[in-house]
Amino acid sequence: MSVSHSSRLNKGVREQYMKLSQEGMVQVTYVWIDGTGEGIRCKTKTLDYEPKSIEEVPEWNFGGSGTYQAENSNSDMYLVPVQVFRDPFCLDLNKLVMCEVLKYNRKSAETNLRHTCRQIMDMVADQHPWFGMEQEYTLLGINGRPYGWPENGFPGPQGPYYCGVGADKVYGRDIVECHYKACLYAGIKIYGTNAEVMPSQWEFQIGPCEGIDMGDHLWMARFILHRVCEDFGVVATLDPKPMNGNWNGSGCHTNYSTENMRKEGGLKHIEDAIEKLEKRHNYHICVYDPQGGKDNSRRLTGQNGISSIHEFSAGVANRDASIRIPRQVGQEGFGYFEDRRPAANCDPYAVTEALVRTTLLNERGSETKDYSKN
Ligand code: ADP
Ligand code: MN
Ligand code: MN
Ligand code: MN
Numbered sequence: 001m002s003v004s005h006s007s008r009l010n011k012g013v014r015e016q017y018m019k020l021s022q023e024g025m026v027q028v029t030y031v032w033i034d035g036t037g038e039g040i041r042c043k044t045k046t047l048d049y050e051p052k053s054i055e056e057v058p059e060w061n062f063g064g065s066g067t068y069q070a071e072n073s074n075s076d077m078y079l080v081p082v083q084v085f086r087d088p089f090c091l092d093l094n095k096l097v098m099c100e101v102l103k104y105n106r107k108s109a110e111t112n113l114r115h116t117c118r119q120i121m122d123m124v125a126d127q128h129p130w131f132g133m134e135q136e137y138t139l140l141g142i143n144g145r146p147y148g149w150p151e152n153g154f155p156g157p158q159g160p161y162y163c164g165v166g167a168d169k170v171y172g173r174d175i176v177e178c179h180y181k182a183c184l185y186a187g188i189k190i191y192g193t194n195a196e197v198m199p200s201q202w203e204f205q206i207g208p209c210e211g212i213d214m215g216d217h218l219w220m221a222r223f224i225l226h227r228v229c230e231d232f233g234v235v236a237t238l239d240p241k242p243m244n245g246n247w248n249g250s251g252c253h254t255n256y257s258t259e260n261m262r263k264e265g266g267l268k269h270i271e272d273a274i275e276k277l278e279k280r281h282n283y284h285i286c287v288y289d290p291q292g293g294k295d296n297s298r299r300l301t302g303q304n305g306i307s308s309i310h311e312f313s314a315g316v317a318n319r320d321a322s323i324r325i326p327r328q329v330g331q332e333g334f335g336y337f338e339d340r341r342p343a344a345n346c347d348p349y350a351v352t353e354a355l356v357r358t359t360l361l362n363e364r365g366s367e368t369k370d371y372s373k374n
Helices: 011-018 114-123 173-186 213-232 266-278 281-287 327-332 348-359
Strands: 026-033 040-047 060-063 076-086 095-102 130-140 190-195 201-210 235-237 252-257 314-316 323-325 337-339
Touching (some): 026 213, 040 213, 076 173, 095 213, 130 213, 173 190, 173 201, 201 252, 213 348, 252 266, 266 314, 266 323, 281 348, 314 327, 323 327
Parallel strands (some): 314 323
Antiparallel strands (some): 026 040, 060 076, 076 095, 130 201, 130 235, 130 252
């Protein structure tokens, strides 16, 4: 049996309690990124009113020693609410709230990369940067094998699975469809979804989102994915290369445009941006996974149509390159481009911040200016 114990609890019994009146109280689930920079944590509290805006959600705290976030004996960390969504699990009027984490001295926790991202996005707000991220992931049974794969042995080679249909082509569509609906209900800007190249591997896209919204929406969509998977008793992994060998890895392609790129003559601005990115390949690789490029090095092998971690490349309609200009964008002469390097477990705050620093703030080499003093 590769599904979890809790997923086999009697869900009919649960339904009776879910129907009970909340007597005007609202359950608010605070969601944050833990000390690994990848893991997501949550906890819930009752409010006696419905928060109508983020300002109406109070700050809260948690014990950092349980989340790899403690600093010395000062283990109390602050949760600062930044964006409210509807709760697709406990339903209206309950809420999910994305939070930033601050340390006891109210400085950002090490894995709170939203704080500087926000500053950078504010600096370039007049250029209206849009992002769209393609989150690839793989479903695992609780035995750690990709869900639906034979216990001993492997499915047939890749080929029939990408965008596939049929019980012998795709595994776990229930999860994908429930996640999609849950995101729509929550108010997340989900753009679409598809089955991926490796069996049990899937993708959803978030966007286009302007500025800081990209990170907020993708992190909450990841939370919802893990929570839906919990109901079904399987695990979603964002590992960039969950299976060794001739099995595709998982990325988080990041599509990007500014107002200038989206209007007539935009291709010139796209090419300018790519030129700047080319000169700063190593910096971007360092930022595009939580291990500074180590995780992504298992995926960006330079083989089987995947770009190499050591070389920068770009081209129209070129899916083997670091950067792709979509064919339609090449033809129309404006639009957006796609950075195919970020790993599936990247932090979208870090990725979007790096794109803006290089293409709009003209940083070079390993430079990262601290603009907070300005
Ligand atoms: P692919 O062909 O690479 O698989 P997808 O259809 O999976 O592309 O994803 C396309 C992504 O591009 C979506 O996340 C969408 O939000 C994003 N996108 C579309 N237009 C723009 C734009 N002008 N600027 C930034 N992102 C965009
Ligand atoms: Mn895609
Ligand atoms: Mn894909
Ligand atoms: Mn893509």
